[in-house]
Amino acid sequence: MVVGGGIAGLVAARGLAASGRDVLLLEGSPQVGGKLRSAEVAGLTVDVGAEAMLARRPEGLALATEIGAEVVHPTAATSAVWSRGALRAMPRSLMGVPFDLDQLAASGVLSPEGLARVAAETDTPVGGDVSVGDLVAARLGDELVDRLVEPLLGGVYAGHARRISAAAAVPQLLAMARRGSLLEQAAAVPASTAPVFAALPGGMGRLPGLVVDGGGFEVRTSATVRALRRTTGGWALTIGPTTHPETVEADTVVLATPASPAARLLGEVVPDAAAELATVEAASVAVVTLAFRAQDLPDTLLDRSGFLVPPVEQRTIKASTFSFAKWAWVRDLDPDVVVLRTSLGRHREETTLQAADDGLVRVSLADLAAMAGITARPLDTHVQRWGGGLPQYAVGHLDRVARIRAAVAARPGLAVCGAAYDGVGIPAVIGSARHAVASVTRAE
Numbered sequence: 001m002v003v004g005g006g007i008a009g010l011v012a013a014r015g016l017a018a019s020g021r022d023v024l025l026l027e028g029s030p031q032v033g034g035k036l037r038s039a040e041v042a043g044l045t046v047d048v049g050a051e052a053m054l055a056r057r058p059e060g061l062a063l064a065t066e067i068g069a070e071v072v073h074p075t076a077a078t079s080a081v082w083s084r085g086a087l088r089a090m091p092r093s094l095m096g097v098p099f100d101l102d103q104l105a106a107s108g109v110l111s112p113e114g115l116a117r118v119a120a121e122t123d124t125p126v127g128g129d130v131s132v133g134d135l136v137a138a139r140l141g142d143e144l145v146d147r148l149v150e151p152l153l154g155g156v157y158a159g160h161a162r163r164i165s166a167a168a169a170v171p172q173l174l175a176m177a178r179r180g181s182l183l184e185q186a187a188a189v190p191a192s193t194a195p196v197f198a199a200l201p202g203g204m205g206r207l208p209g210l211v212v213d214g215g216g217f218e219v220r221t222s223a224t225v226r227a228l229r230r231t232t233g234g235w236a237l238t239i240g241p242t243t244h245p246e247t248v249e250a251d252t253v254v255l256a257t258p259a260s261p262a263a264r265l266l267g268e269v270v271p272d273a274a275a276e277l278a279t280v281e282a283a284s285v286a287v288v289t290l291a292f293r294a295q296d297l298p299d300t301l302l303d304r305s306g307f308l309v310p311p312v313e314q315r316t317i318k319a320s321t322f323s324f325a326k327w328a329w330v331r332d333l334d335p336d337v338v339v340l341r342t343s344l345g346r347h348r349e350e351t352t353l354q355a356a357d358d359g360l361v362r363v364s365l366a367d368l369a370a371m372a373g374i375t376a377r378p379l380d381t382h383v384q385r386w387g388g389g390l391p392q393y394a395v396g397h398l399d400r401v402a403r404i405r406a407a408v409a410a411r412p413g414l415a416v417c418g419a420a421y422d423g424v425g426i427p428a429v430i431g432s433a434r435h436a437v438a439s440v441t442r443a444e
């Protein structure tokens with residue numbers, strides 16, 4: 001039995017079915033996919049959740065191969081960062097630590113003082129886990145964190161650099177800091193032409209359906225699991241409304257929900273893990289998709305895949321992805337229509353999202369006009385809210401996850417997986433699902 005039909009649950013269900021079990025996946029909402037979702041905007045079907053996966057980790061590409069899905073890579077359009085009153089070419093970096101100081105200087109992202117502070121790297125010792133922001137600020141100064149690390153980390157976690165664990169989010173950076181100079185080691189990173197990201201033509205929203213097809217497991221949607229308890233032979237799950245509860249029994253349960261429902265479900269059976277999971281906070285975000293007539297947008301935008309906005313700039317949107325420029329498949333949907341998206345919302349800043357959908361569209365348009373010169377009226381818009389959509393990896397996250405896993409592993413036939421554990425990106429989430437399947441099948 002698998003609870004939760006996001007990519008973690010789907011991959012876990014597929015893995016359990018491949019090991020010869022009868023598998024039922026219970027999904028609370030009316031559709032599987034979780035944060036992988038498509039919607040129609042101006043008649044075009046595009047992603048309104050995740051839109052890419054890292055190609056430099058194997059799990060996402062391996063899954064695509066397993067299900068026979070073609071993958072595509074972004075175009076050569078480059079990204080930018082809005083800093084000090086202009087869109088600046090994004091300097092190459094490892095989560096903000098520049099590979100090339102001259103390129104960082106030429107970008108204009110930092111002030112001359114900020115740049116001088118980076119160049120005067122200090123040799124601050126690093127012990128255990130620390131936040132990414134504190135680590136980089138101690139070595140290379142606050143301005144680099146505020147203007148480059150924040151928007152890059154914020155783009156992935158919708159969180160704050162000075163709260164997110166370096167060990168969990170950017171372990172390479174922590175390892176480098178323990179070895180010596182960040183700048184020297186970043187400068188020695190060999191340039192690679194291998195694509196960093198991949199996606200499915202037609203969007204990542206297609207992936208869930210492809211994982212279900214031929215996956216050999218059964219899916220029940222609109223089936224929120226409300227309780228989990230131990231029975232003599234295994235597990236009993238309660239689904240359905242409180243007035244008509246239904247019990248489903250299983251030998252094996254993989255919980256693939258976000259942290260807070262997982263904490264509720266584990267409350268009775270693994271209270272220690274439940275208490276730890278309940279402390280994993282989440283950021284709420286929204287994706288606003290806008291479709292414009294191609295002729296209404298400046299041609300110059302075609303070279304840009306989008307831009308990030310550091311919080312220090314005090315704008316409302318935190319990023320915009322020019323999907324039409326970044327993905328050939330989006331551009332090819334209709335050459336006369338361009339689709340782009342903005343994202344809004346950071347951890348503990350829910351007030352940004354406390355507006356009606358048309359309010360989120362309005363602030364997106366105002367920011368796009370101010371930062372990208374887009375002043376046209378959209379043909380159509382779509383607002384997708386992801387309440388509690390991105391778990392926050394606080395300092396100490398890896399130890400917390402190890403304790404959760406150890407407590408869960410002490411209950412035979414039970415495992416957890418999903419974005420709350422080993423990384424929020426799709427490949428890491430797939431990896432966590434594989435890990436969960438291995439742990440319950442090994443235990444037999």
Ligand SMILES: Cc1cc2nc3c(=O)[nH]c(=O)nc-3n(C[C@H](O)[C@H](O)[C@H](O)COP(=O)(O)OP(=O)(O)OC[C@H]3O[C@@H](n4cnc5c(N)ncnc54)[C@H](O)[C@@H]3O)c2cc1C
Nearest residue numbers: 004006007008028034035050051052225389418419425426
């Ligand atoms: C806006 C946004 C953009 C993103 N962009 C990218 C990107 O471009 N690339 C990338 O790699 N990652 C991206 N991510 C992160 C990535 O999409 C997610 O971390 C990942 O998809 C999470 O998968 P999951 O299966 O762990 O959880 P989810 O997708 O959250 O799925 C969990 C499922 O469990 C169900 N559920 C919850 N409680 C219950 C219950 N009690 N009973 C039954 N079902 C339940 C939910 O309805 C949901 O379907 C993005 C995330 C967001 C929010």
